[in-house]
Amino acid sequence: MSEDANGRRGFLQVVAGLSAAAVGALAAIPGVGVIIDPLLRRRKSAGGFLPIGDASQLSDDGPVSLPVIGELVDAWTRAPEVQLGTVWLQKGEGDEVKAMTAECPHLGCKIGYDGEQDHFYCPCHKSSFGLDGSVNDGPSPRAMDPLEARVRDGVIEVRFKRFRTQGEEPVEIG
């Protein structure tokens, strides 16, 4: 083999090695890794139970709302502590706690609680909901969306999820 051919082969091997190293380095950069692997884009904290407060915050007098704080990861940023949403909580039997997201199934406004009427109420288009989340009145196409919740060692934990607005059935979106 000629000296020229050996030189070309060596040069190509070096270029191939550098290309592989460059792809590996890019994949390690947040954001670029998502382009290479879209599965990296996910809200990491949404998969498990998140601690949201002390069980002593629950009341016998009515529902209590608490913010859900967790980590939000998207293509370009990682925010360790952002408000992912708000949940309404009610005491159940014993240690049981019932949770519903405060996001209205109609168009996503924040549902409040009307203590005088003793029902949940969405101020945007006047949907109202019973304490069990069922629709009493207004345009909401379905009941308030329930969430898994539990009390562990005196701490309220919620498996937070978001749901698509509209539609008669809840469809999880993250």
Ligand code: FES
């Ligand atoms: S967003 Fe709640 S009733 Fe429309």
